[in-house]
Amino acid sequence: MGDASRCAQLVVTELLGVGVQEVVLSPGSRSAPLAYELFEADKIGLLRLHVRIDERTAGFLALGLAKASERPVAVITTSGTAAANVHPAVMEAFHSHVPLIVLTADRPRAVRYAGGNQTTDQAGLFARHVRAETQIDDNPATPRSWRFELGRVLTAATGARSGTPGPVHINVSFSEPLVPGPESPPIQPEMTVFPRTWQAEPVELTPGPQTLVVAGAMSPAAGAAARAFAERADLPLLAESVSNARGGPNALTTGRLLLRTELGEEIERVIMFGHPTLSRPVLRLLARDDLDLVIVSSTAEWIDPGTSARVVADAVALDPAGDDWRSRWGEADESMKIRLNSLLDGLPYLSGPTVAGRLWSALGSADTLVVGSSSPVRDLDLATVTPDPPAVYANRGLAGIDGTVSTAIGVGLIVERPTHALMGDETFLHDTTGLITGQLEQRPNLRILVANDNGGSIFATLEHGHPTHSSSYERIFGTPHDVDIERLATATGAGYSRVETADQLDEVLAEPPLGIEVVEAVIDRRLRRVLDNQIGALC
The missing domain is CATH 3.40.50.970 (Thiamin diphosphate (ThDP)-binding fold, Pyr/PP domains)
Known part of the structure; x- marks a missing residue:
């Protein structure tokens, strides 16, 4: 029975x-x-x-x-x-x-x-x-x-x-009855599983090759370890926005742009942490046949986007080279950053990179950030590096847009401190049921910043956005939805505000979030491909 x-x-x-x-x-x-x-x-x-x-x-x-x-x-x-x-x-x-x-x-x-x-x-x-x-x-x-x-x-x-x-x-x-019956004595657990324990000895790497550290999506603890390694070894650090390593003196603001320059061609070895997926220049670098690729992974599985790794290790150690390699990257990054920020600050409209950059600058180590996939996470990858960035979470295992609102609420409920989430409008709409939180349930202090360009602007930066495909683009890639986000947010009990300029956004970000609130940043995506080309021309 x-x-x-x-x-x-x-x-x-x-x-x-x-x-x-x-x-x-x-x-x-x-x-x-x-x-x-x-x-x-x-x-x-x-x-x-x-x-x-x-x-x-x-x-x-x-x-x-x-x-x-x-x-x-x-x-x-x-x-x-x-x-x-x-x-x-x-x-x-x-x-x-x-x-x-x-x-x-x-x-x-x-x-x-x-x-x-x-x-x-x-x-x-x-x-x-x-x-x-x-x-x-x-x-x-x-x-x-x-x-x-x-x-x-x-x-x-x-x-x-x-x-x-x-x-x-x-x-x-379960068979019926499905409701509790007479109380039965508790079942005592009988098995204890002891975890495997080992202390990985770092693999000593040979000094010499011109080395770049690449950090992809990781937990805050793993990201901090990657950052610390780069600083100990005095190496340039190309840390993606979701790596939790994008901070400090070695991290590059414009690393993905610098890969397209002569400096990028000089790279002989990459030490890779985490799961890098955000940019094609990084993926092309990792696939180079002449590259010595070292992967650091704490699990039995590892990520190798270019299927070219020669070393996979739990940990590595490397003495500083003592040359000007890192300083050359730092100088090139500073020059590129000035030109990039000048371009973005001079735009007569609110852009995705501007929204992401202003958010990143407003947050510090006492904050938490959840980032959606598609354009926002790549826009954040151009934000100016800060000394003490927030802890960052993102669903980069498969890089899907679904479930981002719910993931952000879950993160906010755990950290119990001011939490922000940056996502596009389609990512937001894909998980609007995540806003439905019953009156008996706990709510975090979470501000959801929606970069709303009324469709899928990321496709404009890809081959699908080329003018030769203009007749079909808007219907099958642009997908304008014209949803009234204010009504949607307020219907679920969330707070709402709308910003159309960078100054308005700064004003909103100056105050911490209270409860779940939605901030709609209105962006015009018609110039997205033009802006992407302008950024690429900086190289």
Whole structure:
């Protein structure tokens, strides 16, 4: 005979055992046994429960909570299409090494192929995008096997044994009754998983080659380590805006532009941290046949965009060369930065790079920034380097635009300090359900800065924006939507303001966010390709 409540109790106990402190729940009847247990655990402070009506939003909220806390976070759904809606967040978590625990409720196996309501085959639902998966049935009641399966899968999520954390899928078949019955004695955990422990000895690199440090998307801790390495080795640092290494004396403001100059051609070795994806010049550099590419990765997997790495290591060490290599990059960067800022400051309209640059300058180490994909993250990559930048989070595993609002809310709930999110209008509209936060739920102090150019301006900077494609561009790439963002924001209870000039934006940014607020920065994308060409001509 099944025991849904006892099974749900064990699931929650094991979640707590691996350090889960945040759980996101989307309501449903079949998942009710878990919902009741989580409600009670939240009530006595064992964890914090977040409830969202949209499973896709719930998945990305959990992703943001996990990114910022660097702890495993669970998301709970009922059966059917509800479970499938978490898949985009699972994919991002897989490629970002984020410990996301997806718990999907299911009908008993006996009704799976009999046309039961909201019933489909959920086994293997997330295919190769999870580190591990399991099927648990509350009928028959077998706590020992439940515990074993949960321990195996949750250990895979944390990466305690593999060194590579990531999402996992636990599909639980609950039989009726789905409401709590008589209280049963707690099930005591019996298994302790000890994490693998090792202290990586840095690989000593040979001085000599003209070396550039490239830093892609990373956590704040990993970014700080990359920055510290570049400064110890006295090397120029090309740190992307989402690397958490873009600060200090070695970081370059215009690194991606300088790669197109003669200085870029002199590079003989690159030491790469994180996941660089923002610019074609960087990707072309990493693919050079004559380049000595060294990759630093703390996980069992590593990123190699040009498939050309000759060394992969947990850590590296390099003595300073003692020549003028880094100072040459610094001087070239200062010259290029002056010309770039002169170009942007002289524009008679509000541009995407201006919005991103003003935001970056307004934030410091006491702030947190979440960045959406597409144009804004690349615009931020041209912002002037500052000594103490904010902690930065972004969904760069797959660089999708979906779920960004929810991810930002999750990050804000964890850091509990002023949080800003920069995104384009299409990214914002793609996750408007993320703004729907019930009156019983917590809200962070989050300012969402929407660079609204009424469509997809990034395509204008690509081959699709060439004048030869002008007849089709606006319909299939520009995609103007004409949405009234003020009405949309206020309908969800968010604050709203609109800016049309850089000075107006500075005025808004001078005050910290209070609750969830949306700031619409109005941009004209008709000149986006022209501006991109002007920036490229600076090289």
